[in-house]
Amino acid sequence: MLQRVVVLSNGSIKIFAGSTGKVFAERMCKYLGIELGRADVMRFSDGNIFVRAGETVRDKDVYLVQPIGMHPNDEFVEILFWMDAFKRASADSVTAIMPYFSYAKGDKKDEPRVSIRARVCAESIELAGADRVVTMDLHSPQIQGFFKKPVDHLFAMPVLCEYIRTLSLDNLVVVSPDAGFAKQAHKFAAELGASVAIGDKTRSGHDERAKVLELIGDVQGKNALIVDDFSISAGxxxxLVRVLKERGAQRIDACLTHLMLTEEGVRRLEESPIERVIGTDSVDNPYLAHSTKIKLVSVAPLFAEAIQCIHSRESMSPLFTKVPDKVFQSSVL
Structure with a gap:
């Protein structure tokens, strides 16, 4: 098989980082063997944000790395300013790299007098100048339809599954916390050769508290792997760990794409019987640093591969199912 070779040192590509995307962008640049673009972000005492590229971007393909995560409102507005700055500086194309898109949870009008927040964000990012968006594991995949410009929707599952295999867990059951994530749980199970169990949870309001009422599937005597796209409070x-233990599960691990955990959420995990929580570095979360149960796997190399595909105008489809060995080797932090 011929190996794809992409030359990124010709200066036509520039990767910049927003205020909360620098670590992720640096990992991407290290993988690609290029320098991170010089950039300045200032916050004035009244809360205003000022952004400035520190080098020319004229006729360049520009990639701006900034998750909408721990500080969603500031990060979202900053993306808008960056898109506008690059376009006004005559960049040939501008791509918004959002490893996590927080407002993906606001995907529908399910009650009177509410905003469809994801659509508002999508339209604003495009109007500000984005030619393309690259993101990962949207809470609602149909949000891609809110954008008129191309959206590349990556999946963390191939990288996470490669890491899970290194744990050598036998007699494994993949557990979805609710029916909404069941389809993705079946994909994890198929990849890992495991069975599936599905939780039944209810949420009474817009808060972050949900209660697991029932569990569908056999977990007795098995090692359980809970899979989900994100967690905030870990409630x-x-x-679900409590229910699994009551049903006779042995070791319990969790696999989450976006670790949006609060300080209280991390404390809950530390005090729970869960063995390990595996997640990605899609958001720069300071509360994870001192946890003994959280293991981060970087998806920056996966995004770097995606940039190579975009830049060389090649298909990105192979990244959806199997990551190259080089990507996984660079992913383990």
Missing amino acids: TLVD
Whole structure:
């Protein structure tokens, strides 16, 4: 098989980082063997944000790395300013790299007098100048339809599954916390050769508290792997661990794409019977640093590969199912 070779040192590509995307962008640049673009972000005492590229971007393909994560409102507005700055500086194309898109949770009008927040964000990012968006594991995949410009929707599952295999867990059951993530749980199970169990949870309001009412599937005597796209308070996760233990599960691990955990959420995990929580570095979360149960796997190399595909105008489809060995070797932090 011929190996794809992409030359990125010709200066036509520039990767810049927003205020909360620098670590992720640096990992991408290290993988690609290029320098991170010089950039300045200033916050004034009244809360205003100022952005400035520190080098020319005229006729360049520009990639701006900034998750909408721990500080969603500031990060979203900053993306808008960056898109506008690059376009006004005559960049040939501008791509917004959002490893996590927080407002993906606001995907529908399910009650009177509410905003479809994801659509508002999508339209604003495009109007500000984005020619393309690259993101990962959207809470609602149909959000891609809110954009008129191309959206590349990556999946963390191939990288996470490669890491899970290194744990050599036998007699494994993949557990979805609710029916909404069941389809993705079946994909994890198929990849890992495991069975599936599905939780039944209820949420009474717009808060982050949900309660697991029932569990569908056999977990007796098995090692359980809970899979989900994100967690904030860890309430559902810890409640599901309780139910799994009551049903006779042995070792319990969790696999989450986006670790949006609060300080209280990390504390809940530390005090729970869960063995390990495996997640990605899609958001720069300071509360994870001192946890003994959280293991991060970087998806920056996966995004770097995606940039190579975009830049060389090649198909990105192979990244959806199997990551190259080089990507996984660079992913383990």
